[in-house]
Amino acid sequence: MTQNQYTQALETAGVSLWLDDLSRDRINSGDLQHLIDTKTITGVTTNPAIFGKALTSGDAYTAQLANLATAGADAQTAVVEMTTDDVRAACDVLAPVYAATNGYDGRVSIEVDPRLAWDTDSTVTQALELAQKVGRENVMVKIPGTREGLPAISRVLAEGVSVNVTLIFSLSRYREVVNAWLTGLEGARSNGHDLSKIHSVASFFVSRVDTEIDAQLERLELPSQQVLQLRGRAGIANARLAYRIFEQFQDTERWRLLASAGARLQRPLWASTGTKNPEYSDVRYVNGLVAEYTVNTLPEETLNAVADHGEITDSRIPDNYAMDDDHLDDLARAGIDYNQVVATLETEGLQKFVDAWNELLEKIQEQLNAHN
Template sequence: MTDTTPTEDLSAVGVSIWLDDLSRELLETGRLENLIADRNVVGVTTNPTIFASALAKGERYDDQVKELAAAGTDVTNAIFEITTRDVSDACDIFTPLYASTKGFDGRVSIEVEPGLAHDTAKTIEQAKFLFDKVGKENVLIKIPATVDGLEAITEVIGAGISVNVTLIFSLERYRAVIDAYLGGLEKAKAAGHDLSKIHSVASFFVSRVDSEIDKRLDAVGSDEATALKSKAGIANAQLAYQVWTEAFSTERALGLLESGANTQRPLWASTGVKDPSLPDTLYVTELAAPNTVNTMPGKTLEATFDHGEVHGDAIAGTFDDANQVMDQLAAVGIDYDDVVDLLEKEAVEKFNVSWGELVDTVKTALENAK
């Protein structure tokens, strides 16, 4: 028997547990504080889908919506007023953690409008706007890792703003994200910013890789293909951890770290299991490793707390096996580049749909409040 919980064990490995959820109910009922105290939650991530869901079923937004309607606020500005208030309030709750970890944790993420994913200039503009609007040092601005997002990442980091780079699927793009981060640190240093105050995570998506590749393996139908099901997502993430290890061991990166900069930690996103036949903690326990973040939906967090089996660093020594999995996938006809390109495109489209739902929800609420 052990006196520690699985989430305590996960934290002891060096995994920061962030909740992939935020709502006014979580904030106003004390549930977020309870998750911090009882589930070792040390951060929060949000996205348009999360806010659309919170607003669609949250009566706690009614008073603010009435105020916004009375002031004649348009839909887009109303969305920013509502979402940045939630994020700002969450930042306040996490301020003690932020201070005690020197900015490492106690972080709350808010995403630029997904429709800007391919507009570098407007992404930069909105990232700075959101940072100023939230007004809290421990906010992370989420910028998608599209090709057009890379320059935005560099510019926003260069302005001294901490960034959560999201929607990363491929190892090649992940290398480009790290390069963009290092470029941003160099700009920040030249501008006289305190590098120790700038933090970043790189959100590498996991379960969606398995969902797409498993569908293609089913279509192949051979025994070799079937044997590879549900292995790609973890192998891809393991190799991403190798990329991170190597990238932050270069002379360029070490020079910045010596100047006070922080490493850009890998964050495992999309960790809720899509295939019900798989263990519901698969993308948590199998990716436990030092200096990582795992952002979990509430259901996955509770499953991990209840029955997650954490056995130390699960990624160490896995790189050769992970490469073998990727080679075997290629051998049965899985086109990795096609998979990751499709996943990025779909992810941007899904968040655009969610943003549209958010707009519709707020528009209806504003009209009903008049």
């Protein structure tokens, strides 16, 4: 089949497109394969909200739920069984991409229970269990980039498991994530693992930054012209400056030693790229974040918009660092506290995932009870 010209252009520019969605229906119907064949999808990411929607819609899971109920499974066990089955199946669909790209793409991410985000040891235990249960080389385990998550990231990587670090908002936290990743690779090398098989991405959330800062700008009662000049730009500026950090660590001796041992780069991944403000372009967080060695994970609505009119410009991330530095300085002068913004976003982001997980467990338990 022919690839879409706009999604293909992004891949040519160095951007891997991963679908931010997964369901059993999407796998069984061949829709995931169709997106691989026609819209240049080379990976899949999931989260508790995505699984919550999938597992409680339609009847694709009815038979498995009945079997799990008969076996006496509780909601937590049932969710793990069903989600790991879906991730394993998606890994198999993407296996040809994984093979063709030598592991660079063809990845499927599954998230550790978000309620463990503040518990390092439990995060490590479940991350390793999930990787083993899926049982596919192209699986990635998602671990939140909280302070407690940083040592967990290192320990899981050291065991040879690929990691998707999620919920990164701040530049300072990203530097800590890079350090945790390098520490993990050093541990993996000491443990005798093949570093070329261990992959990682660092998921920087984008649109939520604009949502929070735009709301704060409105509350500051600034002149309307100043608000118009400042709003809707922080998310992309923040992500671009994260890419500068990505470029900087490649010049360190620490990375060169690991690269010489076969290590692969931890790529920046742009998450939360669906446009939440209808006044902004629906491809804003795709067209504005084009650079080599990046991943953009898109909900299907955004993917369709890109496929329809996502023509990229000549402007690339490294061309805009000075402008992006100036913009964050302008926000500070206007009264926006960057550290407060990113701290709020991390707290709220984790709570949303916890709430989604708890809601999912509640609904699955109701369905299990109905089968008994």
